[in-house]
Amino acid sequence: MSRRTAFYKFALNSLYYSGAHRALKGRFGGVGALLTLHHVQPDRPEDGFSPNRILAITPEFLDQTIRQIVALGYDIVSLSEMRRRLREQDFRRPFVSFTLDDGYADNYTHAFPVFRKHDIPFAIYLCTGLMDGSVDQWWRILEGIVRQEKQIEVELDGTNRVFTAKTTREKWRTFDAIYWALRRMPLALQLSTMQALRERYAGDRDVARFTAPVLTWDMVARMDDSGLLTLGAHTANHYALGKLSADEARGEMARSSALIEQRTGKKPEHFAYPYGDALSAAQREFEIAAELGFLTAVSTRKGVLFPEHAEHLHALPRISLNGDYQQARNVELFLGGLPFALFHGFRKLDVN
Ligand SMILES: [Zn+2]
Structure with a gap:
């Protein structure tokens, strides 16, 4: 928490x-x-x-x-x-x-049966x-990367940043910093920053696993x-x-x-x-x-x-x-x- x-x-x-x-x-x-x-x-x-x-x-x-x-x-x-x-x-x-929101499969497998049971x-x-x-579900890919890496290098707002993510506490802090930097960036920069993170830390199989x-x-x-x-x-x-x-x-x-x-x-x-x-x-x-x-x-x-x-x-x-x-x-x-x-x-x- x-x-x-x-x-x-x-x-x-x-x-x-x-x-x-x-x-x-x-x-x-x-x-x-x-x-x-x-x-x-x-x-x-x-x-x-x-x-x-x-x-x-x-x-x-x-x-x-x-x-x-x-x-x-x-x-x-x-x-x-x-x-x-x-x-x-x-x-x-x-x-x-x-x-x-969004349209996840669990809405069908886990929510729908409950709504149907109550007929609402x-x-x-x-x-x-x-x-x-x-x-991309970039927020989940970012979570996956931070979970599996001990250190993350990423360029944020023109500066190369190195985040440590060894302990749970560091992982929370690193996720928060990168997540909110991405949320606040112009869209094109957000997409290219996320792409750089993917190329460096997550192959297609990782992305599929995180998503x-x-x-x-x-x-x-x-x-x-x-x-x-x-x-x-x-x-x-x-x-x-x-x-x-x-x-x-x-x-x-x-x-x-x-x-x-x-x-x-x-x-x-x-x-x-x-x-x-x-x-x-x-x-x-x-x-x-x-x-x-x-x-x-x-x-x-x-x-x-x-x-x-x-x-x-x-x-x-x-x-x-x-x-x-x-x-x-x-x-x-x-x-x-x-x-x-x-x-x-x-x-x-x-x-x-
Ligand atoms: Zn949404």
């Missing part, structure tokens, strides 16, 4: 036991929430270095969370029903929508380039047959759209949507911005998503839904069901909205 995670866990625990989230739920709980998931998979043996673990929850935790949300009085709804409730301001009952709708935002293997299996179109079709799945688009290449020109960003969004339509016969009506933080998706991207005809678009800005979000359907916040926080009390805290209210200085909307 990183030190930052340890701090948040401490803060969340303190909030929970203060009972403040229950007392203030009416003010900050909003009318509903969108939950973000990536991987759903059985727990793996931990080697102490697992930076991408935050993207995974277990099928048991998903099952338990669904029961808990229902017990708390929420309806679990599809994205189109979520949109209807926001537009018609129909807030008789609070609601939650489950969304999964869910959405998957597909990144078509991740599915056909034309774009998570993705959904096949056949798996997508079988989930679609259940009537529970909403397919959304998540760009062609999983680039941070904020780093692209407006035309390139539009192309990334439109291309994934066209490919999904070609493969499934259905034009995706919903969209998720890759990475989804304020640097990856802001006003310009929200406008492009609306122009392209998506009915809703979601970011990863944190928060619950308020009635005011009806006016910002292309800038919807979400709550990550995070691998490091797999505890029932955190789900209740998050849905109560107080952690986000504190984080946002008690502003309800974060849409610019």
